[in-house]
Amino acid sequence: MTRLAIPLFPGFMPLDFVGPYDVLRFLPDTEVVFVATEPGPVRGADGGFALEAQATPEDITTCDILLVPGGRGTRDYAARKPLTDWIARIHETTTWTTSVCTGSLLLGAAGILTGLDATTHWNAIPELEAFGAHYTPDRVVRRGKVVTAAGVSSGIDMALTLAGLIEGDEFAKAVQLWIEYDPQPPYDTGSVAKAGAELVARTPGLIAGGARRG
Template sequence: MDIAFVLYPDMTALDLIGPYEVLGQQPEVTAHFVAESREPVRADAGLTIVPTTTFAELDRADVIVVPGARGWAKVLAEGVVAAWLREVHPTATWTTSVCTGSTLLAQAGILDGRPATTHWALRHELAARGAVVSTERVVVDGSVVTAAGVSAGIDMALTLAGLIWGDQRAEFTQLFLEYDPRPPYGTGSPETAPAELVAFARGVLVGS
């Protein structure tokens, strides 16, 4: 099974690494790190990842994983990722996104009329691009699976693992990763965080 993990400059590293840790270790999987070129790609916080292939070289994959980025608008404007997604999505078994990666799926026409989720601060942007926005952490609609912000990529990948290999494999993977979140603060969503913190975060995220 070929899984394409999409790379582009200033993407959010956990959007990619979380799903990779869940899916990339499965014995049936060959992971491909695909980007516009084979030059190292620097994520937003400085982590550098070396692509194994390019958009021009990889014209199909069984599963596609698209991370998001704080600078999502720039990636949309460049149009490179969306152009590749239009080409490969029709033959993929699963097309997935994490966080604002869903805006790239929408730009490619993949989310037209579909329920989908994204980072809470960008739901309006996703709606403006033709998706039916959900507030769920993970949304499965046919062959398309979208995740909310950043850490939700792990939930998305475990959901996908269950769909592909069955619940027992997904449960083992969750146990192996010791994925048992117990955050020290209760501010992980706009529904639970103080209003002033939500407003500040929205300004940072939407204005970036």
């Protein structure tokens, strides 16, 4: 049995884990457990999405795959310390330790990324490097058993990469086909390199305004 553990915290970004979850759940004999400092519903970004955590860090002492999502809640390091302490402990037991988007900041706070190449959301690069990581502008970065993904949607790429490493390329290709992951976005602005300096500069304000209206 493979145990996939996903920590939750107030302000997590739903797509950070939902995309990878919908890939990794197809791994044979896989148990998925959601972990939070208290069992029960945990609300995601802007409070509009809640997910039930079945276990606390005290309940889960080992796992095979750790998947750490990001979101606004990653920045509250004092409140997240019980979770980052658990991440540091559980990392010693994992076969794979992974993060999506600003989930890498929690890996950094747990001391896992010191001296490692890693990626994160483009708007969190200074914070990542403050933890001693070397930012690498790739969509998925693997260093040993630590696999980090860039912003939000790249978690699907990371999970498919992991599925290929665990079960082989044919299996991962089959999962990609099953979920019909064939991105054809209407705009070609999905990276800093493509978006242009003006849009990059304006995006944090545009997104913050949209979040307030929502």
